[in-house]
Amino acid sequence: MSDTMIEVAGLQKRFGDNTVLRSIDLRVARGEVVALIGPSGSGKSTLLRCLNLLVVPDGGTVRMGERRFDFGGGDALPGTGALAKFRATTGMVFQQFNLFPHRTALQNVMEGPLTVRRMAKPQAEALARELLDKVGLSDKAEQYPSRLSGGQKQRVAIARALAMQPEMMLFDEATSALDPELVGEVLGVMQSLAAEGMTMVIVTHEIAFAREVADRVVFLRDGVIVEDGPARQVIDTPRQDATRAFLSHFHRQREG
Amino acid sequence: MYQWDFGILWGYRWLFVNGLWVTLAFTAAIVLLGLAVGLFSGLLRLSRFAPLRWLSQAYVEVFRCTPILVQLVWFYYALPILAGIEMMATTAAVLALSLYGGAFYSEIIRGGINSIEAGQSEAALALGMTPNQAMRRIVLPQALKRMVPPLMNQSIIQLKNTSLVSVLAVPDLLYQGQAAAHDSYRPLEIYTLIAVIYFVVLFPLTLLVGRLERRLARAD
Ligand SMILES: Nc1ncnc2c1ncn2[C@@H]1O[C@H](COP(=O)(O)OP(=O)(O)O)[C@@H](O)[C@H]1O
Ligand SMILES: [Mg+2]
Numbered sequence: 001m002s003d004t005m006i007e008v009a010g011l012q013k014r015f016g017d018n019t020v021l022r023s024i025d026l027r028v029a030r031g032e033v034v035a036l037i038g039p040s041g042s043g044k045s046t047l048l049r050c051l052n053l054l055v056v057p058d059g060g061t062v063r064m065g066e067r068r069f070d071f072g073g074g075d076a077l078p079g080t081g082a083l084a085k086f087r088a089t090t091g092m093v094f095q096q097f098n099l100f101p102h103r104t105a106l107q108n109v110m111e112g113p114l115t116v117r118r119m120a121k122p123q124a125e126a127l128a129r130e131l132l133d134k135v136g137l138s139d140k141a142e143q144y145p146s147r148l149s150g151g152q153k154q155r156v157a158i159a160r161a162l163a164m165q166p167e168m169m170l171f172d173e174a175t176s177a178l179d180p181e182l183v184g185e186v187l188g189v190m191q192s193l194a195a196e197g198m199t200m201v202i203v204t205h206e207i208a209f210a211r212e213v214a215d216r217v218v219f220l221r222d223g224v225i226v227e228d229g230p231a232r233q234v235i236d237t238p239r240q241d242a243t244r245a246f247l248s249h250f251h252r253q254r255e256g
Numbered sequence: 257m258y259q260w261d262f263g264i265l266w267g268y269r270w271l272f273v274n275g276l277w278v279t280l281a282f283t284a285a286i287v288l289l290g291l292a293v294g295l296f297s298g299l300l301r302l303s304r305f306a307p308l309r310w311l312s313q314a315y316v317e318v319f320r321c322t323p324i325l326v327q328l329v330w331f332y333y334a335l336p337i338l339a340g341i342e343m344m345a346t347t348a349a350v351l352a353l354s355l356y357g358g359a360f361y362s363e364i365i366r367g368g369i370n371s372i373e374a375g376q377s378e379a380a381l382a383l384g385m386t387p388n389q390a391m392r393r394i395v396l397p398q399a400l401k402r403m404v405p406p407l408m409n410q411s412i413i414q415l416k417n418t419s420l421v422s423v424l425a426v427p428d429l430l431y432q433g434q435a436a437a438h439d440s441y442r443p444l445e446i447y448t449l450i451a452v453i454y455f456v457v458l459f460p461l462t463l464l465v466g467r468l469e470r471r472l473a474r475a476d
Contacts, residue, residue: 054382080386088384098379102397112383115393157379164383 012059035210038220091161095173097153099145106141131159151182168199268436275432289354294361319359345424368403
């Protein structure tokens with residue numbers, strides 16, 4: 001299929017004798033927004049990190065466009081250069097922001113273009129200012145991360161990832177570390193990215209947001225995809241008992 | 257009651273000046289060489305290849321777990337026999353003190369790099385940097401800031417350790433003081449002055465380290 005952005009098949013990952021992912025098959029179409037939900041420890045972060053090979057799988061294949069990596073077949077693992085090139089085409093946003101504290105907001109956003117894309121400084125700066133503007137932070141360009149609120153940090157982190165002009169964005173609980181009143185500003189940025197047609201895989205506990213913004217919801221439990229379908233259908237009328245149990249627990253928690 | 261006579265010190269002033277000069281030059285040499293060795297060993301210790309890590313650890317432990325005085329004597333008397341080379345006292349002293357300091361620097365550098373949260377290099381790798389770029393651009397600059405106070409502390413200890421080279425007849429401050437003491441029969445005045453000179457050199461440095469530490473504590 002020509003409109004496939006990324007496809008993984010038979011993906012497996014173990015940490016020691018803890019098997020975290022058991023044969024995951026997942027396809028994300030170009031422009032699609034997929035929300036990945038599931039209990040804590042179910043392997044959501046690990047799966048997301050396998051999509052940009054920040055975690056190297058033990059088995060299965062990861063295919064993105066022309067590039068295809070096979071794992072566990074006795075082939076040599078991809079070299080650091082190949083991995084870096086691959087990762088440069090996806091953006092990742094972390095729960096803890098992971099901004100570079102020794103760089104200003106602007107320098108954080110310029111870092112990828114300068115170091116990885118070897119862009120000239122004036123272009124990199126113009127691009128970074130444009131992206132900070134896009135996430136509503138042009139006035140914070142010269143601030144160090146320690147002077148920013150959590151919501152502002154996360155928006156800088158999104159701008160930093162976008163500066164690589166990625167084909168796909170990965171979000172790992174981007175709002176879980178935020179005070180409740182700051183969640184909205186970050187979700188707003190994510191929503192407008194989705195509306196622009198960005199391909200996104202979002203690990204989230206914001207079920208309402210997933211229902212609203214995602215095209216598809218994938219429910220993961222114990223390293224297995226239990227349910228995968230259109231967002232509203234999975235959330236409103238889940239087919240599997242496990243999904244229903246997880247979502248109902250979730251509603252209770254929200255209301256309680 | 258002992259009759260102090262600090263006036264006799266004046267006659268030996270050039271001895272002290274020369275001795276202090278040798279001590280400072282020695283310190284500069286062993287700090288720079290030690291830092292180079294320490295950085296190399298510290299990075300080896302973080303290598304993906306286990307044998308390189310073992311090599312680095314073996315080096316660090318050998319030099320940390322034997323007395324520096326024994327190392328000095330061993331480098332001067334034993335190493336030349338083993339290696340079949342002539343070695344001047346200064347060469348042996350520089351080698352031994354640099355490797356000794358390097359072992360401690362290595363641990364400081366390894367600890368400083370490890371103290372940077374994994375999320376920092378993950379964010380750098382996720383942008384598409386190679387592990388080397390992530391280390392150079394993101395991890396090392398942050399780690400260096402944290403390492404500066406302990407590296408300076410270790411360098412202060414290194415300056416004091418140079419006094420041990422006098423056992424190999426390297427003419428440092430202490431060695432010249434011993435010569436003056438023999439000559440003048442006034443060891444009390446002379447060793448008092450030697451202690452004062454070390455103190456005057458080192459005390460401002462310890463104050464500086466303390467200030468840096470407080471500033472870094474505030475910055476975090
Ligand atoms: N780097 C790692 N080393 C060892 N175990 C890990 C590592 N990363 C994750 N795990 C384990 O894998 C399991 C799934 O973790 P994770 O993917 O973070 O789940 P989730 O994001 O769904 O909470 C957990 O049991 C966790 O302890
Ligand atoms: Mg997680």
